[in-house]
Amino acid sequence: MMGLQIFVRLLLLTCLLQTGVRSVKDSVFVYSRIGDVALLPCTKPISAGCSSVTWTFFRGGLVRYSEEVTRGRVNPDSDKSSRTTVTSNCSLVLSDLTVEDAGSYVCMENKEAVTDAYLSLLSVRSGSPITELRPGGNLFLTCILFTYYDAGSCKSYSNVIRVNWLDEDGKQLPRDDRRHKVTENTRCNVTLLINLQAEDNNRKWSCQVDTTENKKVTFLDFRSSFLFQNTLTDQTVKPPVTEECLAELPISRIVLCAVLPLMVCIVGFFTWKSDHKRAKISAAVIELQDVY
Template identity: 55%
Template sequence: MTGIKYLMRVLLLTCLLLIGGRCKKEAVFVYSTLRGDVLLPCANLVSSDCSLISWTFFKVGQVRLTQEVSGGQVRVDSDKFSRMSITSNCSLHLRDLRVDDAGSYVCLDNGNAISDIYVSLLTITSFSTITELQPGGNLTLNCILFTYYDAGSCKSYSSVFNLSFTAEDSTVLPNDNRYKLTGHTRCNITLVANLQREDNNRKWRCQVNTKENRRVAFIDFTSTFLFENPPTAQNRNPSATTDCPVHLPISRIMLCLSLPVMVIIVGLITRGGDHKRAKTSAAGIEPRDSD
């Protein structure tokens, strides 16, 4: 039974390829990000009756062909069932995108393929530890575009787009020795940046640009410092008797100053109480007669 199902899928894929060859339609490329969403249009509809519409999904890297929509309804056995819906114009809306959602989506009207859409997903990952995210440390970011083929695989997409790291406003990073690109391909790039103090809470952007130099998707990473470099001896106040660094928020400075004052007040109160008890005790002692 499994062999029959596999044969049916192969035949269906062959039919789709043949239909696509006759139609000679140009593929549509759609880009989004992990956890994002996409709307895939079912173009050139013969009628507005979505009950005649079906959607299939195929990914070369997984050699998997599935029917996601049948008779205008999302199939309950689809692994995308809870995240997928059909709009009033028969388009496919997919939410909370995952890596496995990258691939080819084909819209069929009464069995005839009319739309072939390739969905690619952009991801960004930091390989830096928390202790490295501080001035003088290195930030290592890896940006991968998951495509119809597989993770970071460009193949025939090589002339369609390119990836790049930019500043938050999409401007090119300066030609500086502290920025270094390693393992650079069109679908997989890594940035190593030597951090400075001004990079705290800074956004680093990876974006997809088409051959028309049009930005179609981007994703940001924020470098937040949890540690600062320890102050040097030159940064300390030589006359200070506490370990309060010079460059502290005003609330911490007030705390450092108030602690000695509180200690003095408590000492005075305690000393006064002891002195009062001593006087009381002395007043209550009567002299004794000698024998």
């Protein structure tokens, strides 16, 4: 009896598949960079005006679900509302991307899923203090691809995605040599340690995302601009500048240096004159008192 029930269910499922009664949706993988703009396509033709379209957002790990677009209009309660627009073909555009935007987006028409769009975002961070940006210093860079499920782990795409560090010529840096050390924490979390030399000033280092379907889907550059052009041993000690009215001073300071002593002399003259006059008057008063 149990075998007959299983056979009937399989027969019904086969009939449904043959008659086309099934949900078919597209999967799209979108890669962008923190701060950039991402276009999430709704891949199938939808009725004009997008009034039947809903976009939902899901982020794995710390589970989060929200409805970003309802009936073709951006949800004002969404924390992405100010950065979200809907195109004429009902695709979703996100601007000023942040880490929290990485996730799974679903375009639905009349509650039927049309497109799954998986957004991953690339970020490069420097762990070195700015004083290390000089010849002889160490530059520590971390490149992370924030995936829709778990940032930096690539769990769901372990054989699909890889993050690499490249030099200025676009060549992959060696894992470990005299100047570079590349550490792959995961396929989507790779660190680079560089022992800087003088020629590295303003040099470009690139973190690139490769997939099995498409080489170089996105990349992000970092330039090692030096704070100090020379090391401390190369710097010359200059004598302190004294507060004098030199020729190279601004005109306003030259005028001040010239006028200030003159003003002091004038004030001193009038003060002396006033004191001298008061002294003469006092002497005259004393003489009159003596007469009387």
